[in-house]
Amino acid sequence: MAGVGYALNGVALDSRYCRVTLGSTLFAGVSVSRSKVSAPFRHGTIPSGVTPTFGERSATLKVAAFGAGAIGHDTGHGMDSSRLARLCTTPYPVLSRTVNGQLQQAVVELASLEADDGGTVLDRLTPFTAVFAMPQVWWRDPVAYDRPVAANGTAFLWPAACRWAQPYWTRWEVEPNNSTSLLADFVTMWIGEPNNSPSLLIPLSSGIPDGMFGDAPVTDPIIRLPKGVSSASVTDPTSNTGVIWQGAANANAYTYVDVGNCLAWQSTADHQWTQSGTDVTGGLDYPAGGLLQCWPNPVDNGYRLTSKITGSGEPLLVHVRRAWW
Known part of the structure; x- marks a missing residue:
């Protein structure tokens, strides 16, 4: 998936000697808790009208460490498997991903960490899988x-x-009232409290993307x-x-x-x-x-x-x- 990078406790997992392949991290598994009610002459479930509740999700990282330092402690290879194992087993791990420039993070708990069968070549390649539980369910913005x-x-x-169909206001190119005017190609908005938060500049051509x-x-x-x-x-x-x-x-x-x-x-x-x-x-x-x-x-x-x-x-x-x- 283009534009996605992962980090654990702020340390990038994707590097020259380490790669993360997308397993369930592309879309962490979801199971919905439903209330089932049985009634005579009725099959299936009766909707309760209550919002769906979600159980704990999990995220799976399939990681491959490359090179002579993959199994040892060759610091020249930065993200070897030993170092990544230490990161996975820290007391309070925070898993983060950057999706098209937006940092998203989740407080996680290590569920399992194991080497993959059939793929290990000592001093060349060590693939393994780390599974993290996501008790808070969703990826979150680190900033409120x-x-x-x-x-x-x-x-x-x-x-x-x-989406905006066309530009609808203008701005000066150089000197006010004495230069060519340009159709504005952006709009701005506060991301938080007016006059007390960062502002966003949004191109008219793209508008506000779904999920922004x-x-x-x-x-x-x-x-x-x-x-x-x-x-x-x-x-x-x-x-x-x-x-x-x-x-x-x-x-x-x-x-x-x-x-x-x-x-x-x-x-x-x-x-x-x-x-x-x-x-x-x-x-x-x-x-x-x-x-x-x-x-x-x-x-x-x-x-x-x-x-x-x-x-x-x-x-x-x-x-x-x-x-x-």
């Missing part, structure tokens, strides 16, 4: 962004994939509710999951809802993404569809959230990392 979401309506968390902002469900956002809010409901219109908070309004503090850890706290700090301040977890609840999972819309790949809050009309701020299959 703070995304504003309008209150009391449905708004994008991450924008949908789109992720293509897997986001299960652990931290939501900052505006000051003075006494109740809030945030739901995902794609999966019908959500999170609810209700409690005493505080005009001087934000309320933070940590979906992944089922925690809530109030703090006067405007970017307090770890628990601190006053614990208000007792006000947490979720609807019948289950705890919030923000899924991409299957048609346009956009991530949306629907919110309803009392006590304020200010936007919500969502601390979130992109997720990929």
